[in-house]
Amino acid sequence: MSPQELLLVLELAGIFAFALDGALTAMRAAHLDLLGVIALGMVTALGGGTLRDVLLGNLPPANLQDWRLLFTATCGALVAFYGHRLLSRLSRPILLFDTAGLSLFCVTGAGVALASGAGPGQAVLLGAITAVGGGTLRDVLVRRVPTVLTATGGLYAVPALLGAAIAVAGTELDLPGLPVALAGAGVCAAVRLLGVRYDWHAPRARLRAPDALDE
Amino acid sequence: MSPQELLLVLELAGIFAFALDGALTAMRAAHLDLLGVIALGMVTALGGGTLRDVLLGNLPPANLQDWRLLFTATCGALVAFYGHRLLSRLSRPILLFDTAGLSLFCVTGAGVALASGAGPGQAVLLGAITAVGGGTLRDVLVRRVPTVLTATGGLYAVPALLGAAIAVAGTELDLPGLPVALAGAGVCAAVRLLGVRYDWHAPRARLRAPDALDE
Amino acid sequence: MSPQELLLVLELAGIFAFALDGALTAMRAAHLDLLGVIALGMVTALGGGTLRDVLLGNLPPANLQDWRLLFTATCGALVAFYGHRLLSRLSRPILLFDTAGLSLFCVTGAGVALASGAGPGQAVLLGAITAVGGGTLRDVLVRRVPTVLTATGGLYAVPALLGAAIAVAGTELDLPGLPVALAGAGVCAAVRLLGVRYDWHAPRARLRAPDALDE
Numbered sequence: 026m027s028p029q030e031l032l033l034v035l036e037l038a039g040i041f042a043f044a045l046d047g048a049l050t051a052m053r054a055a056h057l058d059l060l061g062v063i064a065l066g067m068v069t070a071l072g073g074g075t076l077r078d079v080l081l082g083n084l085p086p087a088n089l090q091d092w093r094l095l096f097t098a099t100c101g102a103l104v105a106f107y108g109h110r111l112l113s114r115l116s117r118p119i120l121l122f123d124t125a126g127l128s129l130f131c132v133t134g135a136g137v138a139l140a141s142g143a144g145p146g147q148a149v150l151l152g153a154i155t156a157v158g159g160g161t162l163r164d165v166l167v168r169r170v171p172t173v174l175t176a177t178g179g180l181y182a183v184p185a186l187l188g189a190a191i192a193v194a195g196t197e198l199d200l201p202g203l204p205v206a207l208a209g210a211g212v213c214a215a216v217r218l219l220g221v222r223y224d225w226h227a228p229r230a231r232l233r234a235p236d237a238l239d240e
Numbered sequence: 241m242s243p244q245e246l247l248l249v250l251e252l253a254g255i256f257a258f259a260l261d262g263a264l265t266a267m268r269a270a271h272l273d274l275l276g277v278i279a280l281g282m283v284t285a286l287g288g289g290t291l292r293d294v295l296l297g298n299l300p301p302a303n304l305q306d307w308r309l310l311f312t313a314t315c316g317a318l319v320a321f322y323g324h325r326l327l328s329r330l331s332r333p334i335l336l337f338d339t340a341g342l343s344l345f346c347v348t349g350a351g352v353a354l355a356s357g358a359g360p361g362q363a364v365l366l367g368a369i370t371a372v373g374g375g376t377l378r379d380v381l382v383r384r385v386p387t388v389l390t391a392t393g394g395l396y397a398v399p400a401l402l403g404a405a406i407a408v409a410g411t412e413l414d415l416p417g418l419p420v421a422l423a424g425a426g427v428c429a430a431v432r433l434l435g436v437r438y439d440w441h442a443p444r445a446r447l448r449a450p451d452a453l454d455e
Numbered sequence: 456m457s458p459q460e461l462l463l464v465l466e467l468a469g470i471f472a473f474a475l476d477g478a479l480t481a482m483r484a485a486h487l488d489l490l491g492v493i494a495l496g497m498v499t500a501l502g503g504g505t506l507r508d509v510l511l512g513n514l515p516p517a518n519l520q521d522w523r524l525l526f527t528a529t530c531g532a533l534v535a536f537y538g539h540r541l542l543s544r545l546s547r548p549i550l551l552f553d554t555a556g557l558s559l560f561c562v563t564g565a566g567v568a569l570a571s572g573a574g575p576g577q578a579v580l581l582g583a584i585t586a587v588g589g590g591t592l593r594d595v596l597v598r599r600v601p602t603v604l605t606a607t608g609g610l611y612a613v614p615a616l617l618g619a620a621i622a623v624a625g626t627e628l629d630l631p632g633l634p635v636a637l638a639g640a641g642v643c644a645a646v647r648l649l650g651v652r653y654d655w656h657a658p659r660a661r662l663r664a665p666d667a668l669d670e
Binding site: 079080081082143144146147150151161165168170171173174175180181182183226227228229230 | 481482485486487488489490491492494495505509512514515516519520522525536539595596597598
Binding site for chain 3: 266267270271272273274275276277279280290294297299300301304305307310321324380381382383
C-alpha cells in the first residue's frame with residue numbers, strides 16, 4: 026500500500042468516526058433533525074482537514090474535491106442517525122468515536138503537512154490542529170466550550186500532539202508507514218482514554234477574589 | 241449584460257439583503273449599538289463570499305478587494321439601523337431578507353465556483369456554503385445555534401443546494417444566464433418560504449433515556 | 456532597524472500582550488486548566504495574524520512558520536498562568552493587555568498587508584481585522600458575544616481602524632517607520648482607553664415592542 030493510499034484509508038476512517046461523533050452529538054446535545062445531524066456530522070468530520078488544507082494553502086481543500094471523503098462523512102452521519110439505538114449500547118460512544126477521529130487525524134494531518142513540504146515542527150502542529158479542529162467547530166456550533174479548552178477529565182490536545190510527533194518522527198526516520206501510523210494513533214488513543222479514565226488534568230490556577238481580575 | 245456583470249449585480253443584491261438581515265438581528269437579538277450593527281451586518285453580508293473565496297483560493301477575497309461590495313454591505317446595515325421602524329412593518333423582515341440573501345448567494349456562489357474552475361459537484365456545494373456561511377457566522381457571534389443546523393421550521397441548506405444545483409445545471413447546459421439565475425434563486429426562495437409556512441422538517445431521532453448517549 | 460525588523464518586534468510585543476489577555480480570560484472567565492490557558496492564549500495571540508495571512512493568501516501563515524511567534528505566545532500564556540497574582544495587582548489587566556495587542560496588531564496587520572501588495576483601503580481593513588480577530592475567536596470559544604460587537608463601554612473596531620489608517624498613511628507618505636508605528640498604536644490605545652474611561656458608545660436604535668421584529 027503506497028503512503029498516499031495509507032493516508033487516504035486512515036483519513037476515511039477518521040472522517041467516518043468523526044461523522045458518527047458529530048451526528049450523535051447533534052442528536053444528543055442539540056436534538057437536531059436529520060438534516061442538522063448530517064450537517065453537524067459533516068462539519069465535525071471535514072472541518073479539521075479543511076482547516077489544515079486552508080492553512081497549508083492546498084486550495085480548494087481535499088474535503089471539497091474528493092467525493093469519497095464527502096460520501097464517507099454523509100454515510101457516517103446517516104449510520105449514526107438510524108443506528109443510534111445500537112450505538113448507544115456502547116459505553117460512551119461519543120467519547121470512543123471522538124478518540125478514534127482524534128487519533129487518526131493527528132497522524133493523517135501530520136502526514137499531509139509533511140507531504141505538502143511543511144517542516145517537522147509545523148507538521149506536528151498541523152497534525153494536532155487537524156485532529157482538534159473538527160470537534161472544536163462542532164462544539165462552537167452547538168454552543169459548548171470546546172473540549173480542547175476544557176478537556177473535561179483527561180487531556181485532548183496533548184495526545185494529538187504526541188500522536189502527530191510520533192508520525193512525524195517515524196516519517197523523518199524513513200520507518201515503514203503503516204506501523205508508524207498505528208503507533209502514533211495508538212499512543213494518542215491510549216493517552217486520551219487513560220486520561221479520561223484516571224481524570225488526568227493539568228493544574229488549575231488558584232484565583233483570589235473574583236474581583237482579582239476584571240472581566 | 242455579461243455573465244460577470246450579472247453575477248456582480250446578484251452578489252450586490254444578496255449582500256444588501258444579508259446586511260439588512262444581520263443588522264436587524266444585531267438590533268433585535270443582541271441590542272447592539274450602531275457600530276455593532278454595522279459589524280454584524282458586514283459579517284453576515286460578506287462572510288459567506290469570503291469563506292467561498294478562501295476555500296477556492298481566490299485570495300485576497302473579492303469582498304476585501306472590491307469597494308462596491310464593502311460599500312453595499314455598509315449601506316445595508318445603515319438602512320436597517322435608521323429604517324428599522326419602516327422595515328418592521330414588513331411581516332417577519334429578518335426571514336424575508338435572510339431568504340433573499342440565501343437565494344441570491346447560492347446562485348452567485350455556484351457561479352463564482354464554476355468560473356474558478358471548480359467541478360459541478362463542488363460548485364453546488366460551494367454555492368450552498370456561500371449561501372449559509374454568512375448567517376452561520378452571524379448566529380455564532382450572537383450565540384445562537386445556527387439556522388443551518390436547527391432550521392427552526394422549514395429547511396435551510398436544502399433550498400440552497402437546490403438553487404445552486406439549478407444554477408450549475410443551467411450553466412453546464414449553456415442556457416442563458418439571467419433566466420437560469422432567476423430560476424435557481426426562485427426555487428430556493430420558494431422552498432425556503434414554503435418550508436417555513438408549512439413547517440417542513442426532516443425527521444428527528446427518537447432517543448431513549450438521556451443516559452442512552454454520553455455527553 | 457529595517458521595516459521588517461520593526462514589524463517583527465511590534466508583532467512579537469502584540470502577540471505577548473494578547474497571550475496574556477487570552478490566558479487571563481481563560482482563568483477568569485472560563486476557569487480552564489493550564490493546557491486550556493495555553494490554548495486560549497495562543498488562539499488569542501495568533502488568531503488575528505493567522506486570519507490576516509489566510510485572507511492575504513500568505514500560506515502557510517507566518518504564525519505557523521516562525522517558531523519565535525509560537526514561542527512568544529506560549530511564554531505569554533505561561534507568564535499569565537504563574538504570574539496572575541502579580542498581574543492582578545494592575546487595574547483591569549485584561550483591558551490593558553487587550554488594548555496593547557489591539558494597538559500593536561492594527562499597525563502590524565496594516566504593514567504586512569501593504570508589504571503583501573494590498574491597496575491602502577484593504578490594508579486599513581486588514582489591519583483592523585488582524586487587531587480584532589484574535590479577541591473575537593477568544594470570545595466565541597468562551598461563549599461571550601465578541602467585544603467587537605458589544606464594545607461594552609468604549610469603542611473597539613474604531614480605534615483599530617484609526618491606528619491602521621495612520622500606519623497606512625504614514626507608510627504611503629514614506630514617513631520613517633518607527634514614529635509612524637508609534638503614532639498609529641498610540642492613537643488606537645488612547646481612543647480605546649478614553650472610550651472605556653468616558654463610556655463612549657455609538658447610538659442604539661430605539662426599538663418598539665419586542666414583536667416589532669421577528670426572531
